[in-house]
Amino acid sequence: MPYSGPPRSTVQVPAPITILAQERPLLPVWQNELGGLTFQIGDGEERSFAKWAPAGSGLDLAAEAERLRWAGSFTSVPRVRDYGEREDGAWLVTEGLSGESAVSPRWTADPATAVRALGTGLRALHERLPVAACPYSWSVGHRLERARLAGMEAPEDLPDPPPIDHLVVCHGDSCAPNTLLHEDGSWSGHVDMGALGVADRWADLAVATWSTEWNYGPGWEDALLDAYGISPDPMRTDFYRRLWGAT
Missing domain, CATH: 3.30.200.20 (Phosphorylase Kinase; domain 1)
Structure with missing residues (x-):
């Protein structure tokens, strides 16, 4: 990578x-x-x-x-x-916002706290940003069209999109480095939001859970989902990770 x-x-x-x-x-x-x-x-x-x-x-x-x-x-x-x-x-x-990145040395040494903050912070973001008022899209079709205009072709094995679970305003790059944590380990805010837009919440969740492996090692995906308050969804996770790679 x-x-x-x-x-x-x-x-x-x-x-x-x-x-x-x-x-x-x-x-x-x-x-x-x-x-x-x-x-x-x-x-x-x-x-x-x-x-x-x-x-x-x-x-x-x-x-x-x-x-x-x-x-x-x-x-x-x-x-x-x-x-x-x-x-x-x-x-x-x-x-600058208060706090430091969830991948600073302090928090990579304490992944249990960091991953919990990632999940609760992402859930708060999804609940606070109003879908009806959002003028931006991050839908599957929107992302594939942008990729096409940029000269990228979707892989032939990309399956059809799964049914929408729940529309939210997605962060668009929900990897661990883009969440900031307070001194006490609670989430402080989010950064790097150039792709923000309305999409299924699994578009964010698939990448957020994936990034726990990149940044903290294997075994933390379920902890993030638990902090968010949702059960694993392997089908949607697989699709949105493939889409991430294609767009």
């Missing part, structure tokens, strides 16, 4: 990020397989985070800014401070 995580080597700071930081400390904290970078600007309660998406990466920070502004009326997500773009890429600056 392509690497996403804290930078493993020195990264070049894009000029717009340097300008935004001014004289404040600047720390690269994340990179993804598409070339995107996230930097922490400043520290303490006044810290902010700047994302950089290189041109041609396929990362749509404008869409994320729009979705964060919408979701922020209902649940705990970063507040947008600035968005801009130029020929070589785009940037998005958000305020």
Whole structure:
């Protein structure tokens, strides 16, 4: 699987990020397989985070800014401070939330607490975001069409979608790193919401449970589902994991 995580080597700071930081400390904290970078600007309660998406990466920070502004009326997500773009890429600056990533060293050393927070946090997100008022889609058809326009073809063995279990506003990238935890181990908020949209809740649950294996090792999927308050559904889990790989 392509690497996403804290930078493993020195990264070049894009000029717009340097300008935004001014004289404040600047720390690269994340990179993804598409070339995107996230930097922490400043520290303490006044810290902010700047994302950089290189041109041609396929990362749509404008869409994320729009979705964060919408979701922020209902649940705990970063507040947008600035968005801009130029020929070589785009940037998005958000305020820092309290807490730290569920994959920080503290929480990977305590997976029972982290996984419980992932489940309760995802359930809270799904309950708080209003489906009827959401202008964004993350449906199967929407995702396959976007993949087609991007030149990706769905695998021939992708089965027909299972019946909808329950429509919610999905996070769209419910992997463990995108949930923040308070000091006491409760969930604090969610980040990286560029794909947010209405879909079956299993579109999020399939990926959230999958990510427990990537981040904490095998054996934690049922604990997440239990914290969410739902029984395993192997059919829907399998389908939405295949769809994740295809889109």
